[in-house]
Each structure stands twice: as structure tokens, then as C-alpha cells.
Amino acid sequence: MLLEIEKLTKVYRTGARANDAISLAIGEGEVFGLLGHNGAGKTTLVNQVVGLLKPTFGSIRIDGRDMVANPGLARRLCSFQAQAQVPIDGLTPRQAIDLIGQLRGAPRVDVEHRRERLVDALELGEWQDVDAARLSGGVKRLVAFAMAAVTPGRVVMLDEPTNDVDPVRRRLLWRQVRTLADHGAAVLLVTHNVIEAERSVDRLAILDEGRVIAEGTPAALKARLGAALRLELVLDPDVLELPASPFGLSAVPVGNRLMVGIPTNGAGQAVAWAESLKAAGSVEEFTLGPATLEDVYVALVGDAGARPAQAEEVFDASAA
Amino acid sequence: MQALRNYQLLVTWQALRKKNYLPLMMAVQTLFSLGIVLGYPLLFPTLDRTSIYLIATGAPAISMVSVGLVALPQTVGEQKTEGSLAYMRSLPVARLSYLVADLTVWLMIVIPGVILGVFVGAWRFGLDLQISPLVVPAVLMVALTSTCVGYAIASLLPYMLTVIITQAIVVFVFMFSPLTFLPDKLPGWLETIHQMLPIQAMGEVTRGTLAPNEFGLPLGAFLTLAIWCVLGFGVTYAAMSRRG
Structure with a gap:
């Protein structure tokens, strides 16, 4: 080297x-x-x-x-x-x-x-x-x-x-x-x-x-996360208790969002779970996508300083 | 050869960095010289021969001291704050080359005002100065010592403290330093202090070489300057080479 x-x-x-x-x-x-x-x-x-x-x-x-x-x-x-x-x-x-x-x-x-x-x-x-x-x-x-x-x-x-x-x-x-x-x-x-x-x-x-x-490598670190997918839940501001993930993988709060690790074969179950949370009013909206290095980073370091742009967006949306 | 090439490149770098302010700095410090030569006779309409010579030869000394001990530490302090010094220190350039190059640029700022001040002083008072050839090493020594000591001040102190100290130096140099008057005018204790500081020696070698027929040239003053010059340079060099 x-x-x-x-x-x-x-x-x-x-x-x-x-x-x-x-x-x-x-x-x-x-x-x-x-x-x-x-x-x-x-x-x-x-x-x-x-x-x-x-x-x-x-x-x-x-x-x-x-x-x-x-x-x-x-x-x-x-x-x-x-x-x-x-x-x-x-x-x-x-x-x-x-x-x-x-x-x-x-x-x-x-x-x-x-x-x-x-x-x-x-x-x-x-x-x-x-x-x-x-x-x-x-x-x-x-x-x-x-x-x-x-x-x-x-x-x-x-x-x-x-x-x-x-x-x-x-x-x-x-x-x-x-x-x-x-x-x-x-x-x-x-x-x-x-x-x-x-x-x-x-x-x-x-x-x-x-x-x-x-x-x-980015790929190796993402593999360490154990989740190929990432479910992002935008929580209702009035929700006091974070929903518990049924997948047993990482679930990290970032501002009023919850980033939940999802295994490859769990996409259908994840969407159904998110829909049920939305129907119950504890989640405003959700997105499911591939896990990124950012998810690894957030899982390891926590949310201080991470995703500042998105945190602002959330703030702005709720202010509007 | 690389050291010489680096020196040339660094002089270019430093001169270009200062180019927006260079003419203004040169003008202001030339005004120091001219202000003293033209302003003192307004304060004291009747001046004896010795006082006239002291003012005419003291003005360029004050100009050199004020650049070295006031303008330079403030500028270098600013460079320290903006990260300019750290950046230069990250380059593969000998600290010595950088320091000598920067001092060269400062000498370029100082020298025109000194020359103009001498000529205007001689013209204003109608003096026939018998300038000694030793004036060249003398002026270089004074300018170099004041810039080295100024550099040391900026290297050692935080920026705000540098600004405050240099403001105090302005008052001390103009009012309480034997540059435009002889040291025996000072109270005894201040006279003793000045025997150890470099400012009095700067005045002595400047006037001793500009008007050797009026003032003696105490060789001890050169020694004092040499000691302060080496001290200032050494402190600066050590501060620049230090890794935190």
C-alpha cells in the first residue's frame, strides 16, 4: 500500500x-x-x-x-x-x-x-x-x-x-x-x-x-447492514412512540423519519406494514428503495449531522 | 537552484497577493515620512539645527519601524487567521525561502518611502546631507530588523492581541522613542529600556549614515540590531516550523 x-x-x-x-x-x-x-x-x-x-x-x-x-x-x-x-x-x-x-x-x-x-x-x-x-x-x-x-x-x-x-x-x-x-x-x-x-x-x-x-467498499458496508432495501417512514408529528420494525433489522430515527432496513424478500410485507401504519395515522407517507451508503452511515453514526437537507425539507413541509 | 527558483516564485506569489493593496500601503507609509518632515515644523516653528537634522533623518526611520512593527504584524496576523500561512506551510517549500521571499516584498514596500522621505526632508530644510555609503546596509538592517521583529509578534500572538499591541507600538514609536529626538530627553528609566530595545538603535544607524557629519555612528547600534534581527527571525522561523 x-x-x-x-x-x-x-x-x-x-x-x-x-x-x-x-x-x-x-x-x-x-x-x-x-x-x-x-x-x-x-x-x-x-x-x-x-x-x-x-x-x-x-x-x-x-x-x-x-x-x-x-x-x-x-x-x-x-x-x-x-x-x-x-x-x-x-x-x-x-x-x-x-x-x-x-x-x-x-x-x-x-x-x-x-x-x-x-x-x-x-x-x-x-x-x-x-x-x-x-x-x-x-x-x-x-x-x-x-x-x-x-x-x-x-x-x-x-x-x-x-x-x-x-x-x-x-x-x-x-x-x-x-x-x-x-x-x-x-x-x-x-x-x-x-x-x-x-x-x-x-x-x-x-x-x-x-x-x-x-x-x-461501499458494497461491503451495505452488505454489513444486512438489508438490501430501505423503507423510509415519514411519521405523524403527534406520534409519541416509534413503530417497532417486524424485520429485526436496523430502524433508525432521523428527524421525524424512521429508516427501516428491509431484506430483499421482504418488500411486499414492508409495503403492507407501512400501509397499515398509514391507515392507523401514525405514518403520513412512506417510500421503499434500495439501501444506500447513507443508511449504513446513519445506522452507524446516528442522525446528528446526517441528512440535514432532508431534515429541513420535513420542517418546511410541516410549517407549510 | 530549486531554492532560488522557489524564492522567485514566492516573491511573485506574495507580491501578486498584495497587489491590490501594495500601492496604497506604499503611499501610506511614504506619507508617514512626509507627514513628519512637513508636519513637525508646523508644530514647532523654530527648530535648532540638531532638531532639524533629527527630524529629517528620523522620519525615514519612523516609516520603516511603523511598517515593520505595525502594518506587517497586522497583515501577517490576518494571513494566519484566513489560513494563508497554513496553506503555504503545506507546500514543499523551505520555510526559509518563504520567509525571505515575504520579507523581500515587505522591503519593496518600505524602501520607496524611505528614499522619498530623505529627499523631501533635505529639500524642505535645505540640508546638504553627506550621505555615507553605509546607508545601504544600514537601511536594509533597520528594515529587516523591524520586519523580523514584526513577524515574530504576529507569529507568537493571536490576531486580536497583535492588533492591540501594534496600536500601542504606534504611540510608543511616535511619542516615546528617540527617533526624532535624542535619548537624553527621555526620563532615565525609559532611556534604560530603550538601550535594550531595537528602536533607538534603528534611529542611530539611520541618522548616523544619512548625516554622518552631524551624528556619530555607534557601532554598538549595529550589534543591537543584529541581535534583534536574529532573534526576530529565529522566533518566526521556529513558529513557522512548529507542528502543533
């Missing part, structure tokens, strides 16, 4: 244990997702890999070489898109991408060539020569990605790369993430966007309170 993290532990001076014995391994050509709520310890982990933070305990190796002892080497071998908006006001995207590409050690001609390809691929052409101070947050985010990708390290770490990016360019961005891996980089993708991660990563780990609580 190209990037090997073993028992990585980070305790801040305040006593907060942001990473607790995290072990991960990511291979060349692999896109690895790191999922978790805000404060789960994702950013602390990548900051340690790139040498901005020193681990309290544990090891980080790239290609077998110790990165904790060689933070300078870590910065050469890793390119990094930070979670915070990249500070490039005053520069145009063209200048920022070219300068960073050269600072990462590539010859100017190569950098310009790669920048042209990235700008085309991300459809950034019209903003290429505009001062970054006048760019939207989403465009700046794409420029930051291009800065990390123009002279990629052997490990590329992207911390919430799609924040603020419009849906069309998100797809373009994901394609470029995959291209980075296809060219041999190990891509570590930090996100709390579970739906996007499911489509984009080869493997992933779910982090909660600084610990890895699950790891595997």
Missing part, C-alpha cells in the same frame, strides 16, 4: 482526543473516502499526513518511508486541498495554478500544459484571468482543486473538495478525481457528503469521535 497509517493518535493540548488509534491503508490508483460528522477528526488526520500537525502516537508511511520524522518529504509526496477556502485574492486562477504547480517542482511548460487541461476539464476558462477576489466560492474551490492536481503528489488529499460547487461542475470534478487515481495517485477524499462518496470512492472509512468505526 502506498499510504499506510497505523494507530494514529492525536491528543490536543486541551486534552481533546481528535484521532484515536486510526489505522488505514490506501493503494496506488485508489480513491479512498474518509466520512464523518463535523468534528469526527477527519481534518486532523489529513493535517498530520501533510506534516502540519505532529501525531501524539502512531505512524504514517508513504512508500514505506516515515512521514512523521520527515515532514518535508511528506509535503513533497502529498498534494493537498485544505478544507478552508484557499487564500488567493489578488491572483488570477491561471497565476495561482501555475505558481503552485512550479512550487511543487514541475517545469513551467509542463505546468502550463496541465493547467490548460484542468481548466478545460473543469470549465473554468471564462474565469482564468479574473482576480480571485471577484470569484464565487464554488469557482475558488475548483481552482483550489486544480492547484492540488496540477502537479499531483503520489498521495493527493482533498478535504471537502465539492463544498459550494454547483452540481454540473461537481461531476466534472469527480471525473478529475478519478483521473488522478488512474494516473497512479492514492487519493484520500475527506467529505461528509455520503451520497457523493458512494458514487466516487473505491473504499471508505467512517470516522466517529476520532475512531474508525467501519471500513470497506
Whole structure:
């Protein structure tokens, strides 16, 4: 494996244990997702890999070489898109991408060539020569990605790369993430966007309170849930007691919804059960669909921070 | 060679980052020099020869100190808050290259005001300054020391505290530092403090090289500056290299 993290532990001076014995391994050509709520310890982990933070305990190796002892080497071998908006006001995207590409050690001609390809691929052409101070947050985010990708390290770490990016360019961005891996980089993708991660990563780990609580391919994690289908019940606001699932699988409340795991052969029974709940008035509506990575995530981590958009929709519907 | 190339790239990066404010910063700090040279005679219509020379040579010193100890820490503090420093630290660039490149850009901001201040002072008071060739290393030393110490302040303190401290420094430099007057005007205890701080030495080497026929050039002042310069640079370098 190209990037090997073993028992990585980070305790801040305040006593907060942001990473607790995290072990991960990511291979060349692999896109690895790191999922978790805000404060789960994702950013602390990548900051340690790139040498901005020193681990309290544990090891980080790239290609077998110790990165904790060689933070300078870590910065050469890793390119990094930070979670915070990249500070490039005053520069145009063209200048920022070219300068960073050269600072990462590539010859100017190569950098310009790669920048042209990235700008085309991300459809950034019209903003290429505009001062970054006048760019939207989403465009700046794409420029930051291009800065990390123009002279990629052997490990590329992207911390919430799609924040603020419009849906069309998100797809373009994901394609470029995959291209980075296809060219041999190990891509570590930090996100709390579970739906996007499911489509984009080869493997992933779910982090909660600084610990890895699950790891595997999206398919393997979904299989762990033991449910191929997911029944989503929208509960009547006046219902005090959650309906008990007859299937014995996961049943996780998220806001005023209940996500119930259903086995493949249980579709008919599930619909009948949901209909009966609806007739009894305890459920307003329901949907049955294939289980997603989000269901795994919710089952493991609970609903704090998960599905915020849907929670808002529910709130709005009841307010109306 | 890579270090030199990185230095050039980083100077370009830092200068472009500041380009929207660079002309304004240069103008404001040039006004510091001009304000002192043109404003002091309004406050004190009759000035003796020594005071005139002190004002003409003190103005560029004040300008350098105010950029290094006030404008720079505030800007660097802002960069720290917005994540700019952390981003630069994540690049495969020697801390030294980054620091030297940033200091170069700050010197570019300081120097035009210093030169203009000297000429306007000489013209306003009709002085015939016998400028020593040592003025070049002297001005570089003063500018470098004040920027290094300013950098250290911003590196060590949280942003809000930096802003407050630098405001206090403005008052201290303008009113209670022997740049446009001689140290013997100060109360004894403050005179003693100034013998340890770098500001007095900055004034001494500036006026000692701009008007060597009027003021001596105490070599000890260079030593004081060198110590503060190394101290400021060392603290900054250590703060930048530190992993939290």
C-alpha cells in the first residue's frame, strides 16, 4: 500500500482526543473516502499526513518511508486541498495554478500544459484571468482543486473538495478525481457528503469521535447492514412512540423519519406494514428503495449531522 | 537552484497577493515620512539645527519601524487567521525561502518611502546631507530588523492581541522613542529600556549614515540590531516550523 497509517493518535493540548488509534491503508490508483460528522477528526488526520500537525502516537508511511520524522518529504509526496477556502485574492486562477504547480517542482511548460487541461476539464476558462477576489466560492474551490492536481503528489488529499460547487461542475470534478487515481495517485477524499462518496470512492472509512468505526467498499458496508432495501417512514408529528420494525433489522430515527432496513424478500410485507401504519395515522407517507451508503452511515453514526437537507425539507413541509 | 527558483516564485506569489493593496500601503507609509518632515515644523516653528537634522533623518526611520512593527504584524496576523500561512506551510517549500521571499516584498514596500522621505526632508530644510555609503546596509538592517521583529509578534500572538499591541507600538514609536529626538530627553528609566530595545538603535544607524557629519555612528547600534534581527527571525522561523 502506498499510504499506510497505523494507530494514529492525536491528543490536543486541551486534552481533546481528535484521532484515536486510526489505522488505514490506501493503494496506488485508489480513491479512498474518509466520512464523518463535523468534528469526527477527519481534518486532523489529513493535517498530520501533510506534516502540519505532529501525531501524539502512531505512524504514517508513504512508500514505506516515515512521514512523521520527515515532514518535508511528506509535503513533497502529498498534494493537498485544505478544507478552508484557499487564500488567493489578488491572483488570477491561471497565476495561482501555475505558481503552485512550479512550487511543487514541475517545469513551467509542463505546468502550463496541465493547467490548460484542468481548466478545460473543469470549465473554468471564462474565469482564468479574473482576480480571485471577484470569484464565487464554488469557482475558488475548483481552482483550489486544480492547484492540488496540477502537479499531483503520489498521495493527493482533498478535504471537502465539492463544498459550494454547483452540481454540473461537481461531476466534472469527480471525473478529475478519478483521473488522478488512474494516473497512479492514492487519493484520500475527506467529505461528509455520503451520497457523493458512494458514487466516487473505491473504499471508505467512517470516522466517529476520532475512531474508525467501519471500513470497506461501499458494497461491503451495505452488505454489513444486512438489508438490501430501505423503507423510509415519514411519521405523524403527534406520534409519541416509534413503530417497532417486524424485520429485526436496523430502524433508525432521523428527524421525524424512521429508516427501516428491509431484506430483499421482504418488500411486499414492508409495503403492507407501512400501509397499515398509514391507515392507523401514525405514518403520513412512506417510500421503499434500495439501501444506500447513507443508511449504513446513519445506522452507524446516528442522525446528528446526517441528512440535514432532508431534515429541513420535513420542517418546511410541516410549517407549510 | 530549486531554492532560488522557489524564492522567485514566492516573491511573485506574495507580491501578486498584495497587489491590490501594495500601492496604497506604499503611499501610506511614504506619507508617514512626509507627514513628519512637513508636519513637525508646523508644530514647532523654530527648530535648532540638531532638531532639524533629527527630524529629517528620523522620519525615514519612523516609516520603516511603523511598517515593520505595525502594518506587517497586522497583515501577517490576518494571513494566519484566513489560513494563508497554513496553506503555504503545506507546500514543499523551505520555510526559509518563504520567509525571505515575504520579507523581500515587505522591503519593496518600505524602501520607496524611505528614499522619498530623505529627499523631501533635505529639500524642505535645505540640508546638504553627506550621505555615507553605509546607508545601504544600514537601511536594509533597520528594515529587516523591524520586519523580523514584526513577524515574530504576529507569529507568537493571536490576531486580536497583535492588533492591540501594534496600536500601542504606534504611540510608543511616535511619542516615546528617540527617533526624532535624542535619548537624553527621555526620563532615565525609559532611556534604560530603550538601550535594550531595537528602536533607538534603528534611529542611530539611520541618522548616523544619512548625516554622518552631524551624528556619530555607534557601532554598538549595529550589534543591537543584529541581535534583534536574529532573534526576530529565529522566533518566526521556529513558529513557522512548529507542528502543533
